[in-house]
Amino acid sequence: MTRLLALWRKETLALLRDRHGLAALFIMPAIFILVMSLALRDAFVPGVPADLGYAVVDLDDTPTSAAFEARLGTVDILREFGRLADEQTARREIAAGRIAFVIVLPEGFGAALDAAARTDAPSATTLRLLADPTVPLAVRNGFRQQVEAELSRQQLASVLDRLGRALMIPELRDIPERRPALEVATEAVRGETTLDPAPVLPSSVQQNVPAWLIFSMFFVVVPISAVFIAERQHGTLQRLATQQVSFGLILAGKLLPFFVVNQVQAVVMVLVGRYLVPLAGGEALVLPGNGSALFALWLMTAAVSVAAVAWALLIASLARTAEQATVFGGVGNILMGAIGGIMVPKFVMPAGMQALTQLSPMAWALDGFHRVMLRNGGSSDIVLPAAALVCFALAALVVAILLNRRARRAHC
Template sequence: MGIWALTIKDIRIILQDRGALYTLLALPVVFIAILGVSTGQLLSTRDELKLIKIGLVDEDKTELSEQVYHDLSMIGGLKVDKISTRDDAAIRLQDGRSGIVIVLGKDFDDRVEELDLSDVFDAQNGKLSQGVEALDMQVLSGASYVGVSDLVEYVVLSAVLKVVSPEVVRRNPLLRRLIDRMKERHAEDALPKPPVIAVVKSGSSIIYQTLVPAFIVMFAFFLVNIMASSFISERQLGTLKRMQTTRITPSQLLCGKTLPFLLISIAQSSLLFLSGKIMFGMSWGTYPFLLIPVIITTAVSATGLGLLLATFVRTESQVASYSTFLVVVLAGISGCYMPRDWLPELMKTVSLGTPHAWALIAYQELLTHPHPSLNVVGECCLMLLGFGVIAFILGWIRFRKLEYHI
């Protein structure tokens, strides 16, 4: 019995084991689908997810307040909806239907009438130094924007002033005539221009570019459970002893037992990337072909770790406890549960002792950078390959001592 015969045998066994297939292939896809449903990706159009949802309560109901609504609606990346009352606005903020709520009070138009040129051109010292409250406005931020509420208020005030400023300037006869002449000149010189397309960097896309690879890496190492169980089954059935009596060497035996899981790991990661593309429209980066070496070296690292674990466990209960502990802890340390950028510097340094971290760094470089560094990706692949080779050698040494008593 050669390496390929062992490989084909184990592949057939795995394909017949629905539990193993579910854990390796179906469970990760289901998990990512749940992620999409929980974030709204699978239940909303992609264009809607790229928009910041703003609710507008118009208590002023004047031509000027209507112009504010119109101008805000024309800004790319915003989806502005009118809300009837402040109570409704509060409910929409709580349930997430609106990320930001703008309230134009009943005195909005009157407050604008009270402004003069000095207030517009010297906002730091004039009436507008009070911010949006000077115009009888309120800006309420939902949970997603509460940390940047001051910035949101500043942006909203700037957008409103774009509408308000011309109204203030027109009260000066000299400036009004100057503005009218400028408009006439621009109208004469204006040429047809192509429509401006607002390019919005979708926050949800960035999230998926980070989270989907993180879960791909985490589930890649779920392989150690199935791989260790395979060795346990071979021992219990006695087939491992029978194979040792043939001409097959320990190295050939381990390669034949490892190769099928390597191929399945590669297929698993490829399937999950395809699922991310279909479910979330996630990009495969500027150089999609560079994902291939990362996928392969991650699989090598996972199968090497699986082989090493298989030499330590002797019962199914040990497989369940040891492998679960190993997968959960390594995923937590490396940054699979949250973006690595959120980890403290000390934890980032510690995480480099795990293969997960190097896989995450490579995926982040390829998927979130328009011009990824090939040196960084190459270094990560070498580290992953090193983890896998070292784990395989250690597993091979332990296997010879335990099974062949050498």
């Protein structure tokens, strides 16, 4: 125990001397959380219009075309930019990136719609949709389907209006304009322990704070590798070995100081999400209100920290230079973050990529945080992801010890 305390003191002193490394561990994730929470705010908060917008070029200029334009304006789709004078102006606006879509209502639009309401024959008149080629195909198809749905509704309104006049039933004329009899409400389903009677949907900050916190925890590979390689080059590890200090005890001596660093990181990142992001115009991080959930959050933070430090010690054992450690650790962290839902949320990935996320320890960690922060889960809900992270840490430490024994035998 005396040796372990001495190793903890040595590692703490070495860690405090690396001020640039410590600054990177705190400044980098804080910037990521702030920037990504603001950049993705509209993608996570329902009801906020996107920056994409549409305009209308009405070449028909009839009450029917005006009614169709007004009908589109009542639908919560993209931002409406009103009318444009002609198609040339529309093409210039799209080319400049100011408008994503322009609906061109051709001459004879109203007459064609009225004729289609009387017969089933297809019309020769075509409504054209001009689109920015940089807009994703899914968005383009979704907007086109919405326009087609409003066209069908306009046609139905014309049919019912004509039928209502013929049968003298005025109620038929206003059926398309009526609101649904029952309003549909959306609610995020959470755990049974929720105390919030009206839970809200997750915001971007609730995705980005745990995601970039996990990413920054794994970046302790940089300062750990720097200290470890410096000790190897200066002969510190060799001197400890001659004093019968086992390599496993040396690794244990490095765990606690960097574990404490990770816990401080967690506190700082939570404060950034709770207080700094709202000051910049984003959503505030919402934490669970009960003690059981907060304790579960700390358990997840502890499991992530153990896994991150063990991963860093494995990289430090593999690398022979600081440059190698930076490449191995940096590339490994980026790959785990890319497939683990850190950089791109898992729910927007294709099905194949979503299955691939289970290979990343960062995905296990993010799943554990989300079980608590988004579903109000408790300690029992994070057993599997926390256990998986601890097993990953133990495996990394065992491999690091075996590599050290192999290196010693090679030098003997």
